[in-house]
Ligand SMILES: Nc1ncnc2c1ncn2[C@@H]1O[C@H](COP(=O)(O)OP(=O)(O)OP(=O)(O)O)[C@@H](O)[C@H]1O
């Protein structure tokens with residue numbers, strides 16, 4: 128739907144340098160197509176991550192390794208701790224136990240290597256879309272470089288002709304796209320998306336999913352995507368993490384942990400009707416406590 | 423402010439649905455809003471003229487005719503007294519309001535942003551706010567004396583609380599999600615304040631400032647009624663004592679005009695700020 132070719136040309140040289148000195152780490156450059164900008168995708172390692180609020184345990188024993196450039200979908204029933212897990216990875220919440228490493232080093236408070244796309248767009252109402260997206264730029268960029276990058280991103284998410292409008296003057300889907308562009312502005316090694324399409328209608332949602340796949344193909348960044356939607360997870364993700372009670376555990380403790388971790392076969396975009404996906408869908412639904420035959 | 427008609431931002435009204443209708447009225451009759459608003463005052467003026475000059479229902483002591491008030495004004499203007507009264511009152515209000523508003527903004531920001539400062543100071547400020555501000559008058563007179571200072575301090579007290587309360591509660595209620603988004607994108611401290619928190623409270627701060635200004639005029643009159651040798655409040659008491667109801671009415675009209683004028687000026691600033699920040 129949105130032609131991404133040539134949109135990121137100008138900044139390619141700028142990031143080439145930063146990727147070069149990152150070659151000793153497990154960085155993966157995005158597939159080069161037409162001189163596009165390179166992102167650095169980073170790996171994420173969770174060991175024994177848990178989180179309790181007061182005496183209530185929400186998460187426990189989450190251990191998992193996410194490869195650079197991987198798309199991991201996080202599913203689970205409402206309130207099971209999906210956002211909590213994502214916030215811990217982004218350093219928005221630091222009250223967790225266990226260890227979270229990004230690219231081998233512990234997560235910092237509001238870690239700069241990550242960027243968050245919140246469930247709500249969270250745009251500043253008094254700033255234009257262009258200026259809102261600029262908020263996500265890294266501090267090291269010069270003004271003109273920054274403006275150029277924001278222009279490219281707005282082009283990429285199809286908002287270049289809305290750049291001067293305020294958030295209340297664009298639709299909800301556009302606001303979500305602006306929010307996504309803001310998250311991409313710092314070229315995060317790990318992109319954290321918390322139900323970014325949850326509030327959208329079905330058609331806009333499908334378009335946004337396509338856009339995300341486009342962006343991922345271009346940038347190759349690691350993506351952690353929280354979603355409510357099993358089909359969305361199966362369409363977008365390399366692996367699906369289901370948070371909940373461990374089915375093997377006869378006497379489960381309080382709090383959610385890894386209930387299932389499934390690899391999704393096939394290249395994207397995937398055929399929604401394939402038998403393999405149907406089997407995975409059934410397994411995820413039953414893991415979520417939903418009778419799959421009723422769907 | 424009809425200039426919004428052809429400015430490029432006219433298509434983005436700050437207050438949603440209210441402005442377009444307003445603009446349509448203006449397009450129908452140039453200055454239509456002003457004309458409609460003038461109907462009642464003109465009728466009142468006519469009625470005033472009728473019951474004093476024409477029917478003579480009221481004596482000149484009870485209610486002098488409009489012309490008499492105008493004549494009194496001209497008389498005071500020619501003697502230079504009018505300028506003196508208006509000047510000193512305006513000066514007191516502006517200085518007192520300036521001090522009170524500045525302190526209100528400073529303390530309100532501090533308590534609104536730092537929860538430690540809030541816990542430490544808010545009960546105290548709350549206790550002072552609970553004192554009806556005029557109750558300070560005797561103490562002020564005792565400590566500071568009947569000079570300019572006590573009047574300016576009283577006005578500052580009056581202006582302080584609305585401004586303090588507005589910015590304090592607005593900062594406490596800035597959308598936590600926006601603040602978190604700001605932090606997530608690397609903003610903290612003074613840059614976070616300038617990027618997210620202050621812009622978010624601009625509208626409330628202006629309504630606080632306008633309330634504070636109204637309070638400043640209120641306290642000016644109180645201060646000048648109690649102890650003063652010049653100023654509009656003094657003109658009120660003096661005229662009352664001399665039975666010069668014409669001058670008394672003149673002082674009231676002047677207070678109304680000055681209050682409205684200063685509020686309008688602040689309103690112009692507010693509109694400019696809202697165009698940028700809201
Ligand atoms: N700051 C907090 N203080 C106390 N409890 C919290 C806090 N944040 C989250 N919780 C609790 O942790 C649990 C998990 O919350 P979380 O937001 O991670 O759920 P979720 O899986 O994202 O749910 P949803 O799908 O509805 O968004 C909830 O029960 C919530 O009440």
Ligand SMILES: [Mg+2]
Pocket residue numbers: 209210211321
């Ligand atoms: Mg959530």
